Amino acid sequence: MREARADDEARAEEPQAENARPNDIVVEVAGLVKQFGRATALGGLDLVVRRGEVHGFLGPNGAGKSTTLRILLGLARASAGRVAVFGRDPWRDAVQLHARIAAVPGDVSIWPNLSGGEAIDLIGRLRGGTHRDRADARAYDARKARLIERFQFDPRKRGRAYSKGNRQKVALIAAFATPADLYLLDEPTSGLDPIMEAVFDQEIARVAGDGATVLLSSHILSEVEQLCDRVTIIRAGRTAETGTLAELRHLTRTEVSFADPGAGLTDARLAALPGAHDPRRAGGRIRFTVDSDAVAPVLPALAELDAHGLEVRGLVVAPPSLEELFLRHYGEGS
Amino acid sequence: MTLAVLLRAAIRRDRVTLALWILGTALLALFAASAVDGTYGDEAERVGILRLAVDNPAILLLRGLPHATSLPAFVFFQIFTWLALLAGLMSSFLAVRHSRAEEESGRAELVAATPAARTAPTVAALLHGLLANLVLGAAVAAALAAGGMPVAGSAVSGCAVAAVGVAFLSVGLLAAQFARTSRGANTLGVAAVCLAFLLRGVGDALGTPSADGTAMTSAWPSWLSPIGWGQHVFAYSDDDPAPLLLNLALAAGCSAAVLVLQAQRDSGASLLPGRPGRAAAPPRLRSSFALGWRLHWPTLVAWCAGGAAFGLFAGGLSGVVVQATETDPDLAANLRTIVPAGGSVAQVMIAAMFALVGVIAAGSATQAVIRLRQEEVHGTAELLLSTPLGRVRWFAGYLALGALSIVLVLLSGSAASGAAVLAGGDDPSRVADSLAAAAAQLPAALVYLGALSLLVVLLPAAAAALGWALLGAGVFLGVFGGLLGIPQWTRDLSPFSHTPVVVGPHTELDGGLWMLVIAAAAASAALVAMRRRELHD
Numbered sequence: 001m002r003e004a005r006a007d008d009e010a011r012a013e014e015p016q017a018e019n020a021r022p023n024d025i026v027v028e029v030a031g032l033v034k035q036f037g038r039a040t041a042l043g044g045l046d047l048v049v050r051r052g053e054v055h056g057f058l059g060p061n062g063a064g065k066s067t068t069l070r071i072l073l074g075l076a077r078a079s080a081g082r083v084a085v086f087g088r089d090p091w092r093d094a095v096q097l098h099a100r101i102a103a104v105p106g107d108v109s110i111w112p113n114l115s116g117g118e119a120i121d122l123i124g125r126l127r128g129g130t131h132r133d134r135a136d137a138r139a140y141d142a143r144k145a146r147l148i149e150r151f152q153f154d155p156r157k158r159g160r161a162y163s164k165g166n167r168q169k170v171a172l173i174a175a176f177a178t179p180a181d182l183y184l185l186d187e188p189t190s191g192l193d194p195i196m197e198a199v200f201d202q203e204i205a206r207v208a209g210d211g212a213t214v215l216l217s218s219h220i221l222s223e224v225e226q227l228c229d230r231v232t233i234i235r236a237g238r239t240a241e242t243g244t245l246a247e248l249r250h251l252t253r254t255e256v257s258f259a260d261p262g263a264g265l266t267d268a269r270l271a272a273l274p275g276a277h278d279p280r281r282a283g284g285r286i287r288f289t290v291d292s293d294a295v296a297p298v299l300p301a302l303a304e305l306d307a308h309g310l311e312v313r314g315l316v317v318a319p320p321s322l323e324e325l326f327l328r329h330y331g332e333g334s
Numbered sequence: 335m336t337l338a339v340l341l342r343a344a345i346r347r348d349r350v351t352l353a354l355w356i357l358g359t360a361l362l363a364l365f366a367a368s369a370v371d372g373t374y375g376d377e378a379e380r381v382g383i384l385r386l387a388v389d390n391p392a393i394l395l396l397r398g399l400p401h402a403t404s405l406p407a408f409v410f411f412q413i414f415t416w417l418a419l420l421a422g423l424m425s426s427f428l429a430v431r432h433s434r435a436e437e438e439s440g441r442a443e444l445v446a447a448t449p450a451a452r453t454a455p456t457v458a459a460l461l462h463g464l465l466a467n468l469v470l471g472a473a474v475a476a477a478l479a480a481g482g483m484p485v486a487g488s489a490v491s492g493c494a495v496a497a498v499g500v501a502f503l504s505v506g507l508l509a510a511q512f513a514r515t516s517r518g519a520n521t522l523g524v525a526a527v528c529l530a531f532l533l534r535g536v537g538d539a540l541g542t543p544s545a546d547g548t549a550m551t552s553a554w555p556s557w558l559s560p561i562g563w564g565q566h567v568f569a570y571s572d573d574d575p576a577p578l579l580l581n582l583a584l585a586a587g588c589s590a591a592v593l594v595l596q597a598q599r600d601s602g603a604s605l606l607p608g609r610p611g612r613a614a615a616p617p618r619l620r621s622s623f624a625l626g627w628r629l630h631w632p633t634l635v636a637w638c639a640g641g642a643a644f645g646l647f648a649g650g651l652s653g654v655v656v657q658a659t660e661t662d663p664d665l666a667a668n669l670r671t672i673v674p675a676g677g678s679v680a681q682v683m684i685a686a687m688f689a690l691v692g693v694i695a696a697g698s699a700t701q702a703v704i705r706l707r708q709e710e711v712h713g714t715a716e717l718l719l720s721t722p723l724g725r726v727r728w729f730a731g732y733l734a735l736g737a738l739s740i741v742l743v744l745l746s747g748s749a750a751s752g753a754a755v756l757a758g759g760d761d762p763s764r765v766a767d768s769l770a771a772a773a774a775q776l777p778a779a780l781v782y783l784g785a786l787s788l789l790v791v792l793l794p795a796a797a798a799a800l801g802w803a804l805l806g807a808g809v810f811l812g813v814f815g816g817l818l819g820i821p822q823w824t825r826d827l828s829p830f831s832h833t834p835v836v837v838g839p840h841t842e843l844d845g846g847l848w849m850l851v852i853a854a855a856a857a858s859a860a861l862v863a864m865r866r867r868e869l870h871d
Contacts, residue, residue: 075719099722105717105720109713123721126620
């Protein structure tokens with residue numbers, strides 16, 4: 001009953017959503033709940049992805065990122081809440097929506113006795129736009145050849161012989177080889193080396209430049225920082241924070257710490273350090289955070305402390321990891 | 335020390351699989367011993383059957399080499415080659431499971447990274463296989479003795495079965511050195527076992543009959559086959575274990591070669607290089623049905639070959655059996671327990687054989703649908719269903735694949751049966767009987783297809799196990815239930831019990847029609863339910 005109601009609501013709201021924000025919202029999720037038996041994977045998730053943006057979907061492992069993306073693809077059904085992709089219900093209209101979507105699953109498996117090239121072609125042909133006419137076929141072949149070369153991929157090996165990174169490349173090449181309006185990518189760079197990550201970043205920039213919308217999940221903050229216009233942070237199945245990177249600036253502060261030189265460093269002097277946020281003593285160390293673009297002015301101040309006989313030893317300047325971020329802002333890691 | 339650890343791990347991992355193989359083989363021996371005792375207790379009857387066999391290459395190919403007319407020797411003639419075939423398959427699969435499959439999955443690297451010697455896993459697999467075959471041999475010997483056969487001859491039979499197993503254990507290990515994948519190694523191993531069965535069959539069929547026509551001396555091809563060597567112990571008459579030395583010599587030679595090769599090559603490498611695949615997909619690979627066909631056809635070929643083999647026997651043996659039943663009313667009665675209906679003995683015989691072709695057809699359909707479930711578990715279904723391919727269409731493609739498998743297996747069976755009838759110069763009307771008998775199997779096989787597709791939608795996690803279990807139960811009740819004296823109402827639970835027996839204009843078709851209705855209802859329900867089903871891991 002509950003599901004049926006969710007469907008009805010979605011149907012009723014569809015035209016309004018289209019009218020109110022014509023062509024602006026690509027993905028709209030509100031109060032999304034997903035239960036597997038008694039376990040609750042998503043407990044009221046909100047997510048809005050606007051047309052043309054690269055949206056980062058950030059959260060630790062097990063937070064519900066993959067479940068959300070599977071619901072957006074219509075592979076799983078929402079238990080409650082509203083889900084709309086291009087204004088349509090992804091469970092009901094999966095086939096029509098998939099004509100506009102390219103997807104990379106979280107854990108890519110391919111057929112053990114098909115070669116990588118065959119798997120790419122099969123997915124491309126099922127997506128359409130590869131063989132309507134000769135020009136189509138030629139354009140597809142050219143795109144595929146370019147991607148295979150850029151990702152340094154050997155398409156002749158059998159599926160069972162590929163490493164995790166190479167299986168990932170199969171899904172990425174298949175996703176980028178046919179044009180799409182929306183890319184749903186679940187941890188797309190897992191298993192890729194840094195050089196291939198750079199290629200991936202360029203492909204994202206290319207499709208975003210062509211006006212496509214990208215939603216990519218990750219548990220690596222720096223990756224999202226580099227690629228995304230806006231970010232949604234998910235924790236334990238709920239939206240923890242959402243906004244542009246500038247709005248989330250407080251989340252990306254660099255942490256500075258050094259061995260506590262003792263009573264000589266008073267709290268007042270500590271608070272006087274330029275740009276230092278949340279200074280505190282913990283575990284025999286002084287810790288504070290600074291905005292990532294304001295690290296440089298802190299360093300002369302620390303040197304000055306050192307010059308006044310307060311030894312600054314074991315200095316560590318570290319960009320925040322997602323784990324720290326969660327510890328700091330949400331009290332726990334998961 | 336590491337060897338003991340590896341051996342214990344192997345035994346623990348295989349305990350259920352091996353127990354089933356050994357129990358199944360021993361049960362077959364027990365059934366053979368007790369069934370023959372009941373049916374051919376009379377010396378004159380046995381002489382009659384043996385003379386018939388010596389005259390008929392098909393029986394020799396299928397059974398073995400007649401050597402003596404005593405009851406136990408008759409049992410050995412009837413069943414030994416099949417016990418040896420099972421031992422060979424069990425051992426070859428065991429060898430690949432503990433060598434190439436381990437390397438392919440990468441587990442072998444975990445072991446290789448420990449202080450275990452490079453050849454330790456191979457030695458452990460060899461010891462494990464030897465132990466398994468010892469237990470198998472003892473179980474077969476005990477089963478035969480329990481069936482009323484003399485103890486000494488039963489022990490020799492058990493030794494012969496174990497020796498054949500050990501030979502194919504080493505052949506399997508050698509195949510694993512050559513093939514890149516466990517699938518490839520298993521194919522090589524199974525091919526070697528089947529070749530051995532065939533060589534011995536050809537050698538036996540081409541042999542020289544004795545003066546009284548109740549015994550046969552095999553021709554040279556039998557001496558190229560480990561199963562042929564095992565057969566030449568002639569348990570219960572000669573009881574001569576000397577030919578088994580050939581099996582042991584083969585095992586020693588192959589094992590030595592395996593250890594030399596294993597010590598020299600890289601972990602995960604193979605002597606035969608893996609063939610590179612295509613850089614691009616062939617044009618026909620453009621739908622999920624085409625993909626299903628691509629994944630399924632190699633095994634479908636095997637199912638069709640099985641169907642053709644039974645068809646060959648149906649067509650080739652129907653004439654022989656008609657002769658046999660003229661002299662032996664018990665045999666006719668036995669056939670009637672499998673197929674309880676009117677019609678000529680030849681029609682009944684063909685129908686009985688095609689009941690087994692129907693089982694194979696149902697098996698091929700079961701595997702096609704389980705493949706869909708495997709795609710789902712493996713995660714490749716997610717790649718497909720993220721494209722504009724609907725769940726229902728994807729599912730329907732595999733239903734179509736299952737139905738196509740059934741039709742192809744039944745066609746192979748009837749084609750082979752018809753060819754055998756024509757080649758044997760029998761009554762050409764039996765070609766039509768073969769086609770009709772094959773068509774009659776369609777409803778029961780489709781019931782399995784429909785029921786399993788519904789299971790895959792409603793109980794995905796249990797579907798594969800339930801599918802095979804239902805097929806096994808149906809075969810047990812429907813095909814062998816009559817022989818085993820199981821009450822009719824229980825036998826009626828099996829779809830195979832309702833397969834029409836085509837005996838001309840008076841054929842009872844109701845059962846078949848109802849099964850078609852049930853199959854269609856189950857498949858439609860599955861398709862409707864699939865609309866509402868999520869993808870499960």
